[in-house]
Amino acid sequence: MNITFIGAGNVAWHLAQALHAAGHTITAIYSRNAAQRDALAGKVAAAAIVSLDLREEVAEVVLIAVPDAALAAVAAEIKVKSGTVVAHTSGSQPLAILAAVAGAKAGVFYPLQTFSKAKAVDFAQVPLLLEAKDAEALESLQALAQSISKTVETVDSEARKQLHLAAVFACNFTNHLLGISQQLLEQAGLPIALLRPLLQETIAKAMQQHPFTVQTGPAIRHDDNVIQAHLHMLQQQPRWQDLYRLLTQSIQDSGNQA
C-alpha cells in the first residue's frame, strides 16, 4: 500500500519504519518539525513535504500521527483526493474529529504502546485498535495492521477513550512510580536491577488475577508504623509524600470494597 504520514514524532517514527519494513511504500512525510521530518523521510525512502494539500499524492492511506492537541488543526487544514482513507493514531480522540476532512474515509489506527525514538519496538507485539464507519476503509486499515501486528482489534471511540485512560494509569503513571522508585534506590546507592524480578512478578500476577485481590504491602495490611516511617523518610519530597499518602488511602479503600 502507499501511505503518507502527517507527523514525525515518536509514533510516526516507529510506525512508518514498521510499515516500510513490511513492504509498504511510504510516499511522503509531512511535519512542522523539519529536522524530524527529514530524518524519518530518509529512514523510509519517502519524500519530505511541506504542504497539507495531498490531492496530488498517490497514497491510498494517510496516517495522522500528531499530538492530540494538534489533531483538530491538521484535520481542518488537510486536503486529500476523494476516497482516501485518512486515519489518526490517537487513543483519546474520537473518529468524528476527522469529519472535517472533505472527501476522506475517516479511520483510527491506534497502536497501544509507549514509544521513544531511542528504543526499538517489535510491532508484532503491539495491539493495533482500529475504527472506521466505511467498510472498505476498515478493510484497508485491517490489511495494513495485520501486515505488521499479531493483535488487531476493532474498538469504537468510547471504548478506545476508556482504554486510553486505563493505559495512562497502567503505563504513564506506573512509569512515574518507577522513576520515584529509582530515585530512592539511587539515594541508597542500590542498582535498579534489584527490582526487576519484583516488577516482572507484579505484572505477571496482575495478568492472572485482579490486582486488587493480590494487593500486598503496608497499606493493605494497615501497618501504620511502617507507613509513618515511610512518610518520614519522604519528608524532603513533599509531592512524593502526598502521593504515598493518597495511594495508601486508595489501596485501603479498594481493600474494603474487595
Added chain:
Amino acid sequence: MNITFIGAGNVAWHLAQALHAAGHTITAIYSRNAAQRDALAGKVAAAAIVSLDLREEVAEVVLIAVPDAALAAVAAEIKVKSGTVVAHTSGSQPLAILAAVAGAKAGVFYPLQTFSKAKAVDFAQVPLLLEAKDAEALESLQALAQSISKTVETVDSEARKQLHLAAVFACNFTNHLLGISQQLLEQAGLPIALLRPLLQETIAKAMQQHPFTVQTGPAIRHDDNVIQAHLHMLQQQPRWQDLYRLLTQSIQDSGNQA
C-alpha cells in the same frame, strides 16, 4: 541445614518450601494461625509447634517471617539455644530489633519479592538481601540463600529500609494502579491482556533508561484537553480522580526538574 520457621504467611509459605526443595530440613513451624501452620508443616514435613521456646529444637537457623507489626513481640518472647542464627525476613525492620533475643546471632534474610499463596514463585529469580554482624551467622545465611537464589547481596538496615520504600512504590503502588486500570477496562468490556505489551515495554524501558527521561502521556505533554477529559471520565471515582490529578502534577514537577 536445619531450619525452624516462625510464621506461616505468604513469605514463610514460599520460602519454607523453596528451602525444603533445596534439601534443607524444616524442623518445625510455629504460627498463631493453626490452620496455616498445619498446612505448611504438612507441605515441608515439619513439626507444627505451639511454643516460642525453641531451646530444645535442633535448628541452626530460625527464620522469623511474621508481619512487621508482630516482629517486636516475637523477638521479646522467643527463646533459642545459644549461638543459634535468628533472622527476620522484613524489608522495613532493622537488624537491631532482634537484639532482644538472648544468645542468638541476629540476622536478616529479606526476599525482595511479592508473595501470594495462590501463585508459585521461582526463588532462583528472587534477590535475597542479607545482613548480620556476626561473620559466621552471615556465612550461614549466605550458604542458605545461595542454595535457592542466584542473586544474594549484603545490605545494611538503612539501605534495606530505603529499598523497601522503593519496592512499595514499584510494586505495591504499581499494583494498585494496575487494579484501577483493570477496573476501567472492565467498564468498557475490554480484556486486560490488551495492556500486557504496554506493561512489558514500560518496565523494559525503565530498566534501560531513567523513567523520568522516557515519560510519555498527556501529563508530560501538558495536554490539558485530554487531562480534563480524563478527570471528567473519573467523576464517579473521586479518589481515582484525586490520584490522577496528583500523579499528573508530580509528573509535571519531575519533567521540569529533568
